[in-house]
Amino acid sequence: xxxxxxxxxxxxxxxxxxxxxxxxxxxxxxxxxxxxxxxxxxxxxxxxxxxxxxxxxxxxxxxxxxxxxxxxxxxxxxxxxxxxxxxxxxxxxxxx
Amino acid sequence: xxxxxxxxxxxxxxxxxxxxxxxxxxxxxxxxxxxxxxxxxxxxxxxxxxxxxxxxxxxxxxxxxxxxxxxxxxxxxxxxxxxxxxxxxxxxxxxxxxxxxxxxxxxxxxxxxxxxxxxxxxxxxxxxxxxxxxxxxxxxxxxxxxxxxxxxxxxxxxxxxxxxxxxxxxxxxxxxxxxxxxxxxxxxxxxxxxxxxxxxxxxxxxxxxxxxxxxxxxxxxxxxxxxxxxxxxxxxxxxxxxxxxxxxxxxxxxxxxxxxxxxxxxxxxxxxxxx
Numbered sequence: 612x613x614x615x616x617x618x619x620x621x622x623x624x625x626x627x628x629x630x631x632x633x634x635x636x637x638x639x640x641x642x643x644x645x646x647x648x649x650x651x652x653x654x655x656x657x658x659x660x661x662x663x664x665x666x667x668x669x670x671x672x673x674x675x676x677x678x679x680x681x682x683x684x685x686x687x688x689x690x691x692x693x694x695x696x697x698x699x700x701x702x703x704x705x706x707x
Numbered sequence: 708x709x710x711x712x713x714x715x716x717x718x719x720x721x722x723x724x725x726x727x728x729x730x731x732x733x734x735x736x737x738x739x740x741x742x743x744x745x746x747x748x749x750x751x752x753x754x755x756x757x758x759x760x761x762x763x764x765x766x767x768x769x770x771x772x773x774x775x776x777x778x779x780x781x782x783x784x785x786x787x788x789x790x791x792x793x794x795x796x797x798x799x800x801x802x803x804x805x806x807x808x809x810x811x812x813x814x815x816x817x818x819x820x821x822x823x824x825x826x827x828x829x830x831x832x833x834x835x836x837x838x839x840x841x842x843x844x845x846x847x848x849x850x851x852x853x854x855x856x857x858x859x860x861x862x863x864x865x866x867x868x869x870x871x872x873x874x875x876x877x878x879x880x881x882x883x884x885x886x887x888x889x890x891x892x893x894x895x896x897x898x899x900x901x902x903x904x905x906x907x908x909x910x911x912x913x914x915x916x917x918x919x920x921x922x923x924x925x926x927x928x929x930x931x932x933x934x935x936x937x938x939x940x941x942x943x944x945x946x947x948x949x950x951x952x953x954x955x956x957x958x959x960x961x962x963x964x965x966x967x968x969x970x971x972x973x974x975x976x977x978x979x980x981x982x
Contacts, residue, residue, distance in 0.1 A: 625898065630853050634900075
C-alpha cells in the first residue's frame with residue numbers, strides 16, 4: 612500500500628517543481644529580451660558610424676537618426692531600419 | 708585594501724537588512740574594521756535592527772549634503788569594537804543621494820575601514836543603484852520563492868551592466884548567493900524550491916543558506932544582530948557564511964530535515980488526527 616502511494620505521489624508534480632519550471636521559462640525569456648535590446652543598441656551605434664562615413668545625417672542623438680526594430684511574426688523575424696537624413700542630403704543622394 | 712560589499716535582492720522583505728547587520732557584525736567579530744551603511748533613504752531600518760535607533764543624530768544624507776561630517780554621523784556599535792553604522796535619512800527622499808558625493812564618501816571610508824557593507828533598499832531605483840554602483844562584491848539575498856528568484860535575476864543583470872566596474876570594464880563584481888528563510892522540511896515535501904533549484908536558475912556561487920528561524924524575529928525585537936545569538940541556527944548559519952566570505956571552506960548546515968524520533972512522529976500524527 613505504501614509503495615503504491617509513493618508511486619502515485621512520484622507521478623504528481625510537486626509545487627516546487629512547477630515553480631522551477633515556470634521560473635526557468637520566464638527568466639530565459641527575460642534574459643533573451645534583454646540580450647536582444649543590447650544587440651539592437653550596439654548595432655544601432657555601429658550602423659550610424661558606417662552611414663555617417665558616407666552620408667550627412669540629421670543632427671541630434673543617435674536615437675533620432677536611426678530607428679532599429681526587431682519584430683517577430685509567426686516563425687520569421689523582421690529587422691526594420693529607418694534612417695533620417697536631412698532634406699538636401701536626400702536630394703543630393705538621388706542625383707548621384 | 709578596503710572592500711565594498713552590497714547586500715541586495717530586488718524584492719523587499721527577503722532579509723537584506725537582517726543579513727547586512729549579521730554580515731557586518733560577523734566581519735567585525737573576525738577582527739575587521741567594518742562599517743554598514745543604510746542606503747534606504749526615507750525608510751531607514753538598519754538602526755533598529757542594530758539597536759542604535761536612539762543614538763542617530765546625523766545621517767548619510769547629511770554627510771552627502773555636507774551638513775555634517777562623516778565622524779559626526781557614524782555610530783560606533785556598543786557591542787563590537789570594530790563596528791560602525793551609518794544610518795539613512797528618515798525624512799528625505801531617495802533622490803537625495805548623488806553618485807559623485809556617494810563616491811567621495813566611500814573613498815574616505817576606504818581609508819579607514821577594511822569592509823564597507825552597503826545595505827540596499829528594495830527595488831531598482833536610485834537608492835538601490837547607488838548602493839551597488841561602487842561595489843566590489845555583491846551578496847544577493849534570495850528566498851526560495853518565485854518572485855524573489857526572478858527579482859534576483861534582474862538584479863544580477865543590473866550588477867553586470869550598470870555598476871562602475873561594468874562601465875569601466877574592470878573585473879566584474881563578485882557575486883554571492885545567500886539563500887534565506889530556507890525550510891528543509893518544506894523542500895523535502897516538495898513545496899519549496901531547493902538549494903539546487905535556485906542555483907540552477909541563478910547560477911551564482913552559494914555563500915550560505917539561512918534557515919527560516921524564530922531567532923531572526925527575536926533578534927530584531929531586541930535590536931541585536933542575529934549572528935550574536937550563537938546558540939541559534941540562523942546565527943550559526945550566518946557565522947558559516949562569514950567564514951566562507953573570508954575564504955574558509957565550511958559545509959552547509961541546517962539544510963536537511965532533522966530526523967524526528969518515533970515518539971515525536973507518533974505524537975504529531977495524533978495531533979494531526981485531533982484537528
